[in-house]
Amino acid sequence: MEELYCIGCGALIQTEEKEGVGYTPQSALEKGLETGQVYCQRCFRLRHYNEISDVNISDDEFQILLHSVGESDALVVNVIDIFDFNGSVIPGLPRFVSGNDVLLVGNKKDILPKSVKDGKVTQWLAERAHEVGLRPVDVLLTSAQNKYAIKDLINKIEHYRKGRDVYVVGVTNVGKSTLINAIIQEITGDKDVITTSRFPGTTLDKIEIPLDDGSYIYDTPGIIHRHQMAHYLSAKQLKFASPRKEIKPKTYQLNPEQTLFLAGLGRFDFIAGEKQGFTAFFDNELKLHRTKLEGATEFYQKHAGSLLVPPTNTELEAFPDLVRHEFTITEKTDVVFSGLGWIRINGVAKIAAWAPKGVSVVTRKAII
Known part of the structure; x- marks a missing residue:
């Protein structure tokens, strides 16, 4: 039997080990094969019941995945949470990307008060990026949730990738997979292909999204950042660290x-x-x-x-x-x-x- 991967999180599908990564019951697998939408049980529960189950992936495995970014000639799309810049910086990213072009995307623009001007935030993000050693080729503000500036993002990716693969990277909880879902929907019309949630660590392995010219967009797992508040909150409390509406100061x-x-x-x-x-x-x-x-x-x-x-x-x-x-x-x-x-x-x-x-x-x- 050929290897199958969950289209939600990228994990290798298996039907033997209930507690293991990528587990799905045989009956659910057969149903998924009929529809062409194979999800692991974890993603299925997350999508339909908003239930999360922990999966243990070591920091070392995340580091290995990030190293693969640096070893390829690609455009790196680094997704940052505007609401939490310091908490969403990937430690050592300039070293990992090894000279690849970086497009910096400030997500969750919808959370900032409307009085804040885009130009000011873009300049502020560029300054903060320089402070941590990143030299992005461009900076763009988006809202994955509200589908804001998704066409602009697609155009910028196409402009800067120059026929290369694209790696989308970010720490957990910045809205990276939601952003990729919005891109896929804009291009193909398919909704919610990748599992998204507020919970840290939803994507388990890099997910490949084919492009017309034979290149790929890769959605990588959220890099665990131990300084984020999200890692100390229960599922019920996470809403306080991940606002969904415009903040009223x-x-x-x-x-x-x-x-x-x-x-x-x-x-x-x-x-x-x-x-x-x-x-x-x-x-x-x-x-x-x-x-x-x-x-x-x-x-x-x-x-x-x-x-x-x-x-x-x-x-x-x-x-x-x-x-x-x-x-x-x-x-x-x-x-x-x-x-x-x-x-x-x-x-x-x-x-x-x-x-x-x-x-x-x-x-x-x-x-x-």
């Missing part, structure tokens, strides 16, 4: 020695400075709570899982401790909680930002 007038809790997922302390407005850019459903800095740690310990949700009580034991990061701010700056959102500081301030252990907190020139 909220401004809080804070006095020194006041604290803002980001539900139970983070904390922002205004330690010293003039009273001022701090603007929060997070998922619209994330509950923010203002309190005094004095006693804030005890407040968190008492209310995490009740007043400060998420995390919930049952998940609290497994949730990492919050780690403190202190900054002195002198100009308009964003304090970014990787994978969750950011707080814009307008004036001079001494602040502390707390995030779960393992999740990075960084400052950047304000994007808005």
Whole structure:
């Protein structure tokens, strides 16, 4: 029997090992062969019931897959989450791509407030890319979910690939497979060919999409980035780290020695400075709570899982401790909680930002 691959995640189909990658029951396989749409059980459940089952793939395997990108003469389409640039940078990508052209795609444009101009975001992305050693041939903003600028993306890919293969790379949760689905739909009319979800690590092996001239677009697995908030949240909580709608910024007038809790997922302390407005850019459903800095740690310990949700009580034991990061701010700056959102500081301030252990907190020139 010839080898069959799941068209959702790219895993090799097998009917023997229930817990293994690519498992599908024999009856489902036969049905899939009739329709020409063979999915593994994991992808089938994800697509139809929004159920996720964990598949263990080592970091080494991801590294090997990424090395294959560097060994080929190809256009690399690097998909970045605009909402979480720092959390969606692939460590060492400039080294992996080995001189191949990189087209940088800022996805999830629909999440940013409409007042933000495309030109400003594009320039900001290019500057951030240069800081991490990437020299993209072009930068494009898209929304895979809203099918925004998909034709533009197809045209740019065609322009820059010059007859070569195309590798689409990105860390988990940036919307990479959704973007490829949108491209396929635009070209062929087929909807939702590749399994997409908010869950880290949905694509298990590179998926080949043939092009008319004999070249391929390869969808690679999402590279695991350990600093993303998504890796510390349950399936139910992931919506707070993956907003689906335009963010409505909220401004809080804070006095020194006041604290803002980001539900139970983070904390922002205004330690010293003039009273001022701090603007929060997070998922619209994330509950923010203002309190005094004095006693804030005890407040968190008492209310995490009740007043400060998420995390919930049952998940609290497994949730990492919050780690403190202190900054002195002198100009308009964003304090970014990787994978969750950011707080814009307008004036001079001494602040502390707390995030779960393992999740990075960084400052950047304000994007808005």
